[in-house]
Amino acid sequence: MFPAEFDYQAPTSLNEAIKLLQGSDGAIKALAGGQSLLPLMKLRLASPSTLVDLREVPELRGIRSDGSGVIYGAMTTYFQAIDSPITQSKVPLVIQALRQVGDPQVRARGTIGGSLAHADPAGDLPAVALALNARMHAVGPNGERDIASRDFFTDMLTTALQPSELLSWVRFEATDTPRTGTAYVKHRHPASGYAVVGIAAVVVLDPNGVCQEARVGITGAGTHAARAMGVEQALTGQPFTQAVAEASTHAAEGLDLLSDYYASAEYRAHLTRTLTLRALHQAGQAAQR
Ligand SMILES: Cc1cc2nc3c(=O)[nH]c(=O)nc-3n(C[C@H](O)[C@H](O)[C@H](O)COP(=O)(O)OP(=O)(O)OC[C@H]3O[C@@H](n4cnc5c(N)ncnc54)[C@H](O)[C@@H]3O)c2cc1C
Structure with a gap:
């Protein structure tokens, strides 16, 4: 597959790049690593008139x-x-x-x-x-x-x-503060390797194991990445080990869930809760080391 014809510009400063994009309604596109944009262009799902390559900026x-x-x-x-x-x-x-x-x-x-x-x-x-x-x-x-x-x-x-x-x-x-742990847990799509659901977790505990702060980012489940606010609220101020299972049940709340041949909305919601618990466990363990 070949992309439609396009012009190519390679600015050597940020100012120049901004000028080239000025007035663009999306027809002029920045090119970074090309790992998403070029496949889209080859499939003709995107046909920008000009690519502004950012490599030399x-x-x-x-x-x-x-x-x-x-x-x-x-x-x-x-x-x-x-x-x-x-x-x-x-x-x-x-x-x-x-x-x-x-x-x-x-x-x-x-x-x-x-x-x-x-x-x-x-x-x-x-x-x-x-x-x-x-x-x-x-x-x-x-x-x-x-x-x-x-x-x-x-x-x-x-x-x-x-x-x-x-x-x-x-x-x-930064998460290099005392008693802070992080983890990323992902269920890969077997064909593409992309996240069917991916959970990024940050946990900060006090010396008694009480959760001072929890931040959970979710990808794959919904139309766009989102914070699991219900989980974070249910954990904050609570003894981490006792509260983490119940808190994780809130993970899919408020998400605009996707559904496709591989994973229904219901399955994605299940994965979201399960992987949130797993990611929080790992982050909590890292915070206690
Ligand atoms: C085989 C394959 C497997 C992949 N698997 C995964 C995976 O498992 N997980 C994952 O997360 N991703 C995956 N990707 C996608 C990959 O991470 C892409 O690199 C990424 O999504 C886009 O980064 P890029 O630098 O290639 O951007 P490009 O493709 O160059 O650009 C993507 C879009 O961002 C815009 N853009 C780029 N830079 C800027 C900027 N600085 N300011 C404003 N707009 C900008 C472009 O105009 C374009 O619209 C995969 C890609 C391939 C080809």
Whole structure:
């Protein structure tokens, strides 16, 4: 399959990239790792008139810590994030999840910014972004703005970004604080490897095992990634070990559940509750080490 004809631009600065996207109603598209966009173009499900390749834009690169968080340039590839000592020490949840994305080729080319901006309902990183209280930094013709992860994923393949805005970096809250544990648990689709349901969990306990904070991001189950607010509320302030099973029963509440030949809405709801319990168990154990 071949894509429809398109123009190609390769800007060498963020300003230049923004200018090229200016006035775009979606016909001019940014190109990051191409792991989602190019298959869509080959299937003619997307036919942009112009691709703006972000590979040569230096402002979109780099990984750094600001103490309580880690900032990833949008063009950071999955492998770069996984291999970074900053990721390993500050936000191991990113590694726990990204190791489960696609195959080595996808992890070599796919980018953090591309995954978040694409907002695939079965993508792994959106759940992680929610559990790590991510802040997305958008740049467009009207300036810059920060978007909280909870406001970012608005619908299937849809985010709060405007068509002429670029995601320039994302900041994940660090979890290298005492008695904090994280886990990512995924039920892979047997054919595609995408998440039928994926759960990202962060748990903070006090010295007596009482849950001070729990953050749970869900992907795959619904039209877009979402926080499991009912679970988080049921756990916070409670003895973790005693409360976790009942709290997990709230995991599918409020989700706009997907249904397909592989997994009905009912099965997805079941998986969501079961994998939430599993992810919370793992995160709770890590918090007690
Ligand atoms: C075989 C295969 C298996 C896969 N398995 C998984 C999996 O298990 N889990 C998973 O999560 N994903 C999986 N993926 C998808 C992969 O993670 C993609 O890399 C990711 O979804 C998109 O990232 P990208 O950098 O390739 O973006 P691209 O494909 O280049 O772009 C995707 C979309 O985001 C937009 N975009 C890109 N960067 C920006 C930016 N900085 N600002 C604004 N808009 C931007 C583009 O315009 C486009 O609309 C798989 C892909 C393949 C081909």
